[in-house]
Amino acid sequence: xxxxxxxSFKTILVLAVFIVCFSSCKKEITTVNQSGSTLTGNFSQVxxxxxxxxxNNYVFWSIDTTNWDNMYKIYNPLFSKLNLYDSSDETTAKGxxxxxxxGLVDSHYTLFPDGGFIQPAHDRKLKNPEFIENLFGTAPxxxxxxxxxxxxxxxxxxxxxxxxxxxxxxxVTSNSNFMVVSGTINNGQVLYLSFSSFSLVSEYQGxxxxxxxxxxYFFSQLKNTSIKGLIIDVRGNGGGDLEDLNFLxxxxxxxxxxxxxxxxxxxxxxxxxxxxxxxxxxxxxxATAYTKPIVVLADGESVSLSxxxxxxxxxxxxxxxxxxxxxxxxxxxxxxxVFNAGSFNFGKVxxxxxxxxxxxxGNAYTSSxxxxxxxxxxxxxxxxxxxxxxxxxxNQIFLPNNYVDDPQLDKAISxxxx
Amino acid sequence: xxxxxYFLFSLFFFFLLSLQVKSQLSIGIEGGGTKNYLNTNVSNxxxxxxxxxxxxxxxxxxxYKVNDWLAFQAGPSYIQKNYQLARTDFxxxxxxxxxxxxxxxxLMAHLxxxxxxxxxxxxxxxxxxxxxxxxxxxxxxxxxxxxxxTNTVSNAQPNNVFDEYTPYNYDEKYQFNNTKDNRIELGxxxxxxxxxxxxxxxxxxxxxxxxxxxxxxxxxxxINLVPRYNxxxxxxxxxxxxxxxxxx
Numbered sequence: 257x258x259x260x261x262x263x264s265f266k267t268i269l270v271l272a273v274f275i276v277c278f279s280s281c282k283k284e285i286t287t288v289n290q291s292g293s294t295l296t297g298n299f300s301q302v303x304x305x306x307x308x309x310x311x312n313n314y315v316f317w318s319i320d321t322t323n324w325d326n327m328y329k330i331y332n333p334l335f336s337k338l339n340l341y342d343s344s345d346e347t348t349a350k351g352x353x354x355x356x357x358x359g360l361v362d363s364h365y366t367l368f369p370d371g372g373f374i375q376p377a378h379d380r381k382l383k384n385p386e387f388i389e390n391l392f393g394t395a396p397x398x399x400x401x402x403x404x405x406x407x408x409x410x411x412x413x414x415x416x417x418x419x420x421x422x423x424x425x426x427x428v429t430s431n432s433n434f435m436v437v438s439g440t441i442n443n444g445q446v447l448y449l450s451f452s453s454f455s456l457v458s459e460y461q462g463x464x465x466x467x468x469x470x471x472x473y474f475f476s477q478l479k480n481t482s483i484k485g486l487i488i489d490v491r492g493n494g495g496g497d498l499e500d501l502n503f504l505x506x507x508x509x510x511x512x513x514x515x516x517x518x519x520x521x522x523x524x525x526x527x528x529x530x531x532x533x534x535x536x537x538x539x540x541x542x543a544t545a546y547t548k549p550i551v552v553l554a555d556g557e558s559v560s561l562s563x564x565x566x567x568x569x570x571x572x573x574x575x576x577x578x579x580x581x582x583x584x585x586x587x588x589x590x591x592x593x594v595f596n597a598g599s600f601n602f603g604k605v606x607x608x609x610x611x612x613x614x615x616x617x618g619n620a621y622t623s624s625x626x627x628x629x630x631x632x633x634x635x636x637x638x639x640x641x642x643x644x645x646x647x648x649x650x651n652q653i654f655l656p657n658n659y660v661d662d663p664q665l666d667k668a669i670s671x672x673x674x
Numbered sequence: 675x676x677x678x679x680y681f682l683f684s685l686f687f688f689f690l691l692s693l694q695v696k697s698q699l700s701i702g703i704e705g706g707g708t709k710n711y712l713n714t715n716v717s718n719x720x721x722x723x724x725x726x727x728x729x730x731x732x733x734x735x736x737x738y739k740v741n742d743w744l745a746f747q748a749g750p751s752y753i754q755k756n757y758q759l760a761r762t763d764f765x766x767x768x769x770x771x772x773x774x775x776x777x778x779x780x781l782m783a784h785l786x787x788x789x790x791x792x793x794x795x796x797x798x799x800x801x802x803x804x805x806x807x808x809x810x811x812x813x814x815x816x817x818x819x820x821x822x823x824t825n826t827v828s829n830a831q832p833n834n835v836f837d838e839y840t841p842y843n844y845d846e847k848y849q850f851n852n853t854k855d856n857r858i859e860l861g862x863x864x865x866x867x868x869x870x871x872x873x874x875x876x877x878x879x880x881x882x883x884x885x886x887x888x889x890x891x892x893x894x895x896x897i898n899l900v901p902r903y904n905x906x907x908x909x910x911x912x913x914x915x916x917x918x919x920x921x922x
Contacts, residue, residue, distance in 0.1 A: 282888045283901045288718040308898060312718070325897045461827050502823040518818050522759060522770065524716065524900050525892060527854040530770075531810065533842035535818035564818075588817045593720040593765075594835065595815070625817050 288312065288524055295604050299349060302603035302617045303335035306353075309600045314362070315519075315587060315626050317526035319634055322359045324526070331356055340617075346370060353618075361637035362622050363585035364560065369618040377585065377637070386647060387556055411489075414660060415441045415669075416448065422473045426464035431455050436467055438474040440483065445673040447477045450489035454496025454561045457503050475507055478546060485549035485672030488569070491579060491664070495560025498588060505537045505568050508546040513537040515568040518588060518625040520595035530595070532628060537568050550575040551668040554642060559583040563640050564627070570640075571630055577642040578668045584639035587623025598624030644671075698739045700877060704912025705732040710755040710774075712891075714902040721763040727771065729754025731908055737784060737877075745784040747797060752806075753778050755904045759812075765835045770812035772848070774904075778803035780863055780885075790871070797865035801885060805857035808848035815839035853895050859904065861887040877914040882907070 288308060296302045307328055317324070331352050338345040350372045357367055363377035381387045416439035426434040436451040436459070459467040477483060488504075505513070517532035552566045554577055563582040569575045592598050603617025628634050646664045711726040733751025740746065753776050761768035782799030819840040832838045850857065867881030884907055891902040 282903065283890060285713065285715050285903075286898070286900055288715065288898075288900060293718075311896065311898060328897050457823070461825070498817070499820055499823065501818075502820050506823050516818075518816070520814075520817075522814075524718065525854065526896050527851055530814045531844045531846060533814060533816040533819070533844070536816075538820065538822040540823045590817055594817075594839070596719040596722060627818070 293604065295606070296617065297340070299338040299340050299345070300332070300336040302340065302349075303332060305604075306602040306618070306620070307332075309602050309620070311526060312524045313521070313592065313597050313600050313620075313622065314360075314526075315521055315529075315597050315623055316361050316636060318529070319626070319636070320359075320361045322357075322361075327356045350374070362587065363583055363637050364587065364589060364621060364623050366621040367618065368621070372618075377583065381556065381583075388649070411437065411448070411450065411662065411665065414662070415665060417441065417444060420444070422470040424464060424466035424470045426459065426467060429459075429463050431459065431463060434459055434464065434467070436470045438470050438477075440477070441487075441669055442673050444480075444482055445484045446669055447474070447480070447483045447486045448489065449474050449487070450491075451493065453494055454500040454565075456500045457497060460503070478507065479544075483548070485551065486546065487551045487553060487665070487668045487672070488565070489553040489665075490558045490562035490565060491553050491555040492557045493559070493562040494557070495562050495564075495585070498561065500561065501565060501568065502538050502540065505565060506540040507543050508550070508569070509537065509539045509572070510543055510545040511539060513539075513568060513571060514630065515571045516627055516629045518627050520625045521597035522595075535568075535627065547574060549672050551671050552577045553579050553664055553668055554582050554640070555580040555664070556583060556639070560585045560588075563635070564588070567629055567635075567640050576644065576668075576671055577640070578644045578646060578671070579642050579664045580645065580647055581639035581641045582635075584635060584637045585623075586627040586629075586634075586636050586640075588625050588627065589622075590624045592624070595624050598622055699918070700735075700737040700739070700914040700916045702735050702737075702877070702912055702914035703733070704735050704749065704751075704879075704881075704910045706730065706908055706910025708754055708756075708906050708908040710757055710907075711905040712757040712902055713905050715900050721761050721765045723760055723762060725758040725760055727756035727758050727773075729756040729773070731910060733910070733912075735912055735914060737914055743786055745786070747780075747782045747784040747799075749780050749782075751778050751780070752776075753803070753906070753908070755906050761835075764833075767834060767836055767841065768812075768814055770810055770814075773809040773811070775806045775808070776803040776859060777806050778859075782863065782865070786869070793869050793871075795865075795867055795869060795879075795881075797863065797867070797881070797883065800860065800862050803859040803861075805850075805855070805859060805891075808850070809846070810848045811845040813841045813843050816842035854892055856889060856891055856893045858889065859887050859891070860889045861885055861904075875916050877916070878912070879914070880909075880911050882909050884908075 294305065296305055311324065334352060338349055350369050353367055353369045354374045357365065357374060358376050360376050365376055367374040420439035422438045424436050434452055434455055438449045440446060441448050456471065460471050514534055514536050516535040518535055519530050519532045522528050522530045550569055552569050552575060554562065554566045563586055566577055566582065570577055589598055592600055599621050601616040601619050605615050605617050607614050644667055646667055648663050652663055708729045708731050709726050710729060712724045714724060716722050716724065731751050731753035733749040735747060735749040738746045755774045755776055757772050759770045778801050780799060780801035782797040784795055784797055786793045786795040788794050815835055816839060821840060863883055863885045865881045865883035867879055869877050869879035871877050887904040892899060
């Protein structure tokens with residue numbers, strides 16, 4: 257009996273040793289600093305703040321090919337050798353930042369390190385010999401009254417029926433240079449709408465007074481029975497306010513339009529995601545479904561909400577996309593706190609005692625959510641392809657004797673009024 | 675998948691083995707409630723916290739008696755380790771309830787004391803578990819589902835995130851991510867309880883047990899990963915039936 261008790265005691269002792277050893281395996285629960293909350297006094301701290309913020313706030317880690325851990329291993333020792341107050345080291349640091357973010361798939365992504373500007377998607381575009389930046393802004397033509405050159409001015413002069421021309425260029429409000437054009441083409445057969453950015457609602461509800469009549473004209477013509485179809489031109493349109501989606505696309509549908517889904521982050525881990533939430537366009541009250549052909553003109557400089565607009569309309573059976581593959585920045589943005597994801601400041605360098613203003617070494621502008629189209633494909637970094645891929649070059653548009661042509665618009669018109 | 679097979683096989687093996695020594699063996703059933711805490715750190719996330727949540731567990735306790743005061747116990751069980759991720763302040767209403775089910779095998783030294791029929795006991799040991807399934811239910815702001823456009827300019831101040839965003843409600847099975855989710859959980863446990871023996875054959879017991887996971891709920895897939903550990907308190911009632919004759 258004694259022997260048995262001794263064995264039992266031994267067993268318990270072994271168990272106790274096992275428990276003590278096993279409990280030491282548990283990892284320490286580390287603290288992550290809130291974005292931009294810690295004062296950074298050297299480049300090593302700035303780098304760590306940036307790296308961690310990217311880790312926590314960037315929403316594309318599940319599809320991005322950048323090895324972010326490798327970036328830490330490579331650049332942590334390099335940044336630790338730099339002096340934050342040495343101007344040549346500042347230049348070196350910007351070079352490191354550029355290399356770190358160069359392959360990021362987020363095509364909204366823009367890094368502003370200490371007054372610098374790094375936009376990987378833009379850099380990639382410029383490497384493509386077929387891409388002509390600001391295609392129509394480079395034209396050797398007389399600029400418009402506001403000093404800017406707009407492609408749609410040419411459309412106006414060449415294509416729009418003279419009696420239908422409705423144009424407004426905002427030269428007054430803070431949204432200066434906003435432009436909207438509407439009218440008919442081919443003797444009233446085709447309704448046309450173009451605008452330079454998605455700030456339609458803000459302009460319509462209280463912006464430049466001449467914008468509202470142009471948009472009212474466009475909406476009124478949707479019911480014009482003699483018009484055979486509609487062209488929405490978002491070429492060169494850099495996107496803008498999300499509320500414009502329901503304002504514009506919502507006027508062309510009579511029931512909610514499910515065209516994809518979005519997801520964001522819900523934790524600190526790179527792969528901590530919310531579930532996919534349905535992306536929906538809600539119709540405007542009283543809107544009727546536009547059943548005639550719709551052609552969306554888009555190109556490599558159609559960005560963000562321009563792409564979302566094209567993609568949402570493409571889910572309608574009567575929509576065709578003409579032009580070129582879009583920019584590839586589909587993930588909507590909002591304030592970081594909404595999802596604890598997206599744009600962030602990094603490298604807090606000080607607080608002004610009198611004003612309370614906080615200064616940061618830099619800022620990263622990045623999507624708050626990832627967008628997946630209704631076909632379950634993610635077009636971030638790739639762009640949405642057109643149904644009719646019509647690439648244009650300057651010499652195809654700007655012909656001799658000050659004559660201009662638009663092969664993409666020609667195609668769009670031929671679809672509606674052959 | 676392979677790990678899951680091995681785990682189920684070892685459970686079965688243990689059960690067969692236990693039947694071989696039935697003269698000192700008791701087998702039974704137990705069930706009760708659990709409260710689980712997710713031990714991690716999200717203090718950097720704006721208005722975000724993890725809250726504990728309740729669940730249940732059922733198990734088949736198997737007790738091998740060594741002597742009057744010492745026994746070894748195992749108890750393959752089906753246990754929930756639930757928690758809630760919630761936003762506070764302006765973001766009140768954003769939440770996610772995580773219902774996590776584990777198949778778990780605790781192995782314990784069972785130390786008992788007291789009288790002939792009514793006895794107190796302590797359980798000390800470890801456990802291995804497999805994260806069988808997970809379900810998520812919650813509400814999140816939906817950035818691409820704005821209310822219909824109305825031609826009115828509103829100056830109303832938002833009091834809550836859902837004054838600005840349409841809520842998206844979800845209730846779905848969680849899809850495990852092989853890169854991220856560590857579905858094997860190893861940990862330590864300690865329990866305290868009372869038992870009452872009836873007719874030399876039946877032992878009724880009540881126990882409060884504490885499980886501390888020692889393995890991170892996530893695989894080590896990135897640098898600076900903040901670990902997540904389940905910490906579970908369970909209260910259960912059960913009954914053991916002694917196989918074969920009473921051993922003294």
